[in-house]
Amino acid sequence: MTQLAEFPTDWRTALVLVAHPDDPEYGMSAAVHRWTRQGRRVVYALATSGEAGIEGMAPSECGPLREGEQRASAAAVGVDEVEFWGFPDSEVFNSPELRAKVTETIRRVAPDVVLATYGGPEWAPGMPNQRDHIEFAAAVRAAYDAMADPKPAWLFVNGPGATHGVAVGDADVDAAVHALAEHRAYLSVLDPDTPVGKQAQRQVDMTTPAREDFGGRRATGFELVAGSGDA
Numbered sequence: 256m257t258q259l260a261e262f263p264t265d266w267r268t269a270l271v272l273v274a275h276p277d278d279p280e281y282g283m284s285a286a287v288h289r290w291t292r293q294g295r296r297v298v299y300a301l302a303t304s305g306e307a308g309i310e311g312m313a314p315s316e317c318g319p320l321r322e323g324e325q326r327a328s329a330a331a332v333g334v335d336e337v338e339f340w341g342f343p344d345s346e347v348f349n350s351p352e353l354r355a356k357v358t359e360t361i362r363r364v365a366p367d368v369v370l371a372t373y374g375g376p377e378w379a380p381g382m383p384n385q386r387d388h389i390e391f392a393a394a395v396r397a398a399y400d401a402m403a404d405p406k407p408a409w410l411f412v413n414g415p416g417a418t419h420g421v422a423v424g425d426a427d428v429d430a431a432v433h434a435l436a437e438h439r440a441y442l443s444v445l446d447p448d449t450p451v452g453k454q455a456q457r458q459v460d461m462t463t464p465a466r467e468d469f470g471g472r473r474a475t476g477f478e479l480v481a482g483s484g485d486a
């Protein structure tokens with residue numbers, strides 16, 4: 256079995272780039288909690304406000320609600336810099352405008368590491384990825400590749416083909432559960448029969464398994480997709 260490498264540690268700032276509210280919480284936030292606990296800076300930037308994401312709710316009501324839930328989620332793992340770019344939810348495309356926004360944000364935040372939404376066709380056999388995620392990840396990759404130096408040393412995605420692991424402890428997992436549960440309105444419509452806290456616990460347990468390919472430690476996995484740094 257190929258072993259996961261240790262996620263790099265010689266960095267100060269990470270920029271998390273995702274399409275929607277809750278994307279950071281479905282897989283990354285336990286690692287984010289560990290990093291902020293270590294005193295690192297983590298910034299979240301979201302292409303959309305997720306305004307099309309709650310069935311039966313008008314976008315004008317849903318967008319601000321989900322931005323609020325996302326800010327509370329971020330705060331639960333020590334992130335207080337959260338920005339929303341205002342691209343239309345469910346209509347994210349790898350457009351020149353989106354790529355320009357990615358580039359501008361990377362230049363402004365000046366991270367050492369960029370972490371993006373997974374952009375492959377499926378999470379697992381029979382579990383297709385969403386088009387917004389695929390388009391968004393393609394825009395991030397294209398913008399990163401086109402940047403002149405100096406640019407962030409690493410671009411990782413949070414997907415099924417992990418190459419690197421971040422070991423997480425109970426406090427990180429608990430914070431990640433709390434973070435996901437902050438998406439209260441969203442989760443209670445998504446699955447009305449399961450309490451939000453239970454949904455969050457189940458999801459975080461799934462994304463922070465004890466990994467045989469990481470010395471049996473509980474870990475969040477990331478796939479290195481591009482970079483010039485040592486990893």
Ligand SMILES: [Zn+2]
Pocket residue numbers: 274275277278385388
């Ligand atoms: Zn999403």
